[in-house]
Structure formats: C-alpha cells, structure tokens
Amino acid sequence: MSGPHDLFVRLTFGHPEHAAAELRAALPVELVSQVDWDTLHRESGSVIDPELRETESDLLFSARLRGGGALLFYVLIEHQSSVDRWMALRMLRYVVRQLERWRQEHPDQEVLPLILPLVLYHGPEGAWSAPRRVEELFEVPEGAQWPERWRALLPRFEYQVDDLTAERVEALLARPGPPLVRLAWRLLRYGRTEELAERLPGWQALFVQVQGTPHGLEALRAVVHYLLLVGDEAAQVATVEVLQAAVGAQRVEELMPTVGEKLIEQGRQQGLLEGLAKGQAQSVLRALVARGVYVDAESRQRILACRDMETLDRWFDRALTATRLSEVLEDVTP
Numbered sequence: 001m002s003g004p005h006d007l008f009v010r011l012t013f014g015h016p017e018h019a020a021a022e023l024r025a026a027l028p029v030e031l032v033s034q035v036d037w038d039t040l041h042r043e044s045g046s047v048i049d050p051e052l053r054e055t056e057s058d059l060l061f062s063a064r065l066r067g068g069g070a071l072l073f074y075v076l077i078e079h080q081s082s083v084d085r086w087m088a089l090r091m092l093r094y095v096v097r098q099l100e101r102w103r104q105e106h107p108d109q110e111v112l113p114l115i116l117p118l119v120l121y122h123g124p125e126g127a128w129s130a131p132r133r134v135e136e137l138f139e140v141p142e143g144a145q146w147p148e149r150w151r152a153l154l155p156r157f158e159y160q161v162d163d164l165t166a167e168r169v170e171a172l173l174a175r176p177g178p179p180l181v182r183l184a185w186r187l188l189r190y191g192r193t194e195e196l197a198e199r200l201p202g203w204q205a206l207f208v209q210v211q212g213t214p215h216g217l218e219a220l221r222a223v224v225h226y227l228l229l230v231g232d233e234a235a236q237v238a239t240v241e242v243l244q245a246a247v248g249a250q251r252v253e254e255l256m257p258t259v260g261e262k263l264i265e266q267g268r269q270q271g272l273l274e275g276l277a278k279g280q281a282q283s284v285l286r287a288l289v290a291r292g293v294y295v296d297a298e299s300r301q302r303i304l305a306c307r308d309m310e311t312l313d314r315w316f317d318r319a320l321t322a323t324r325l326s327e328v329l330e331d332v333t334p
Contacts, residue, residue, distance in 0.1 A: 005079040005188075006057045008226040009120075011219075012184040013075070016040040019061055021177030023073055026118055026162035035071065039064040043072075044279040047097040047317075049090075050310045055080045060098060062113075070113035074098055077120045081192070088134045091117050091159045100320050101283075104290035117159040122188035127166035133158045164189040179209035180219050187226060196227075197234035200242050207246035217254070220247070224255050278304070280312040287319035288328065299325060 013019050020037050043060040057077040065071055074095055084090070095117050102113065121128050131137055135154040140147050164172065164185060172185055183206045190196045210219050220243075227239045243252045281304050288295050295303070306312055318328040 005077070005226075005230070008184070008222055009057050009077045009188075010059070011222050012180055013059060013077070013120075014042060016042055016061065018178055018181045018184075019059065019073070019075070021175070021181045022075070022120065022162065023061075023118070025175050025177070026120070027116065027160060031116070034065050034067070036064045036066050040073075045101065045283040045316065046280065046309075046313065047094050047101070048076075048313070050313050058094065065114075072098065072102070072113050072115040074115055074117045075120060076118070078123065081123045083121075083123065083126070083128055083130050085130045086137070087119065087130045088132060088137060088157065088159065091119065092134050092155070092157045095157070097317070097320070101287065104287050104320060107290060118162060119159055120162045120164070120188075122164045122191070124165070124192040128161050128163040132161060179206055179213055180223075182206060183210055183223065187223065191226070191230045194232070196231055197238040200235065200238040201245075204242050204246050207242060211247055211251075217251075220255055277307045277309055277312060280309065280316060281306055284312060284315045284319050284328070287316060288322065288325070291319065291322055293319075293322055293325055293328075295325060299329060302329070 013022055019042070020040050024032050024037075040061055040063045043062055045060065046058050048056050048058050056079060059075045059077075061073040061075070063071045063073065076091065076094065078084075078087075095115055099112055099115065103109075119128075134157040135151060138154050140150045167189070172189060175182060175185060177185075183203060186199070186203055186206075190199050207220065207223075210216050210223065213219065224239060224243070228236055231239065240252060243255060247255070284303050285295065285300065303312075303315065306315075315328050322328050
C-alpha cells in the first residue's frame, strides 16, 4: 500500500526533466558536469522492501556520461519522520538489487555501470544524522595494531543525501528547476510542519506558474490532494485562499476534491497505481527471460494480470535468482 507521499513524489520526480533538477541540486557539481542530461531516462521497477512501501519511494534513472559510459541514478525518497541509523546498509541492499537486475538485462556486458545512490529526506523531526558510509557501521577492534588494515577489508559504500530539513530557506528557494519541482521541494520541506499554513501565501506565484505549464491543471490537482492529506486544518484553509488568489474561484471549484471529485481522484490514483503494477509485472517477465526460465502462456497472463504490488515485488526478487518458474510462483508445478 502506498502512503500519501508516494504518489506525489512519483508524479513530480518521475519525469526525467524534474528528476534532473533534483539530481543537479543534490549531487556534487564535479559529477553533475560530466553527465549528458539530455539522455536521462526513467527505468521501471522498484526494489524497496515490501514492509517499507508506506514510508519510502524509489526511482531509477539511466543516463550517459559525456565520455560515453553508462550511469544509473538510484533515488530513495525517505518519508519516515525519524532518521534510520541503518540506512547505509539498506541502501547497499537496494543498490545491489538494482545491479543484479541490470546484469540480468545486460548478460553480454563485462562491467557494471556506475550507480549513484541518493536519499531525498523530508522528515519533520530533525536533520539527517545517520552514517552515510557502510564502513561506519562496523566496530574496528579497540586497540588494534593496524586499524587501517581492518578498515581496508570492510565493504566500501557511500550514498548522497539531499536533506530538505537541513537546507537553508534561502538556498531552497534559490534552487532552479521547473515550477512543479520548486513547489514540491517546499511542500516536502514544510508539508508536515506547523509552518505550512503561514508559508503557503508566499508561494502563490509558483501556483500560477504550475498552472501555466503543460498539464498544469493535473499537476495542481496532485498538489491540492497532497496538501489536503498532509496539512492540518489551518493549512487546508490557507490552500483554498492561495488557490483563489492564484487561479480564481471557478478554478478552485474544479481543483478542490468534493465528494464526487474525490471519487474521480481516487480512480485516477488507482489508474496510476495500476500503471506501476503493469510495469513491475513486465520487469518480472524480463528477469525470467534473462534467466532463461520458460514461462508458459497461463503463467505469463497471471503475472501480467496481477495488480498487488507486494506480490509483484516478491516475484521480482525471486525472479532475479530463479532457475525454474516454480521458484517464483508458489503454486506452479516444477
């Protein structure tokens, strides 16, 4: 089951142009300058542990370096209110899953692509404080004669963090990007704080700019829906006032989810989630094909018809290492 943040961040940052704005803002400038951003492409499939689907979202993008090499960006959006000390270990697990999947889809390649892992954090309870390197989670024997030798044998892995809670207000407001992305950064930063209601009026111009973009009305619908889900009563009142000033009273009636419109919105969300499920079902089949596992017509149709993301994620994880279809689908005869 997806939480209220998941759909909003996928709609916002799932678009390559929007994702590029986030990656450019969060990654070291010397790395950003080496990427051919025109080649940025979203890849399908999620590798998040099923029990964390309500508190995490993830997106995978591929691109080319200006020198021609392959590059992957793995973005994990962390919705939990508190910081997870063990995030480095969890990120390592997710990155390994993505690389294993890449190997299945590119069996002729002899080297792995570069992969840059990024955590986008917007928890309301303080700045990111967890270790960013896996080796920091180990305890080197106290008084060891050669501590550097011990450390040299530890797994080396580091992820980047875009901590919206620690970003200075001025720096956050100065970030370049499409209007929806600039608004999303603000909403994620202040959406679960008491400051939201008083800050919303200052973002009126952004609401106007979002409306003026292609598919702007749909984007505003997603923004309004998100605000009504995460904001308190004062924020909801402020949302209506800002919308009236930005787009007019008639538009507000179109955007605000009345009982009938809530049903429409729920249907739209269901359609989006159905699209995500279809993509994951395709990923399961691609992984099986890459493993050389035969899939009969009935089983293929069963996989494609499945709409339960937890089941599809479980099948995908199994498909990465399966040698028989029965290892993926529980009730199939070997």
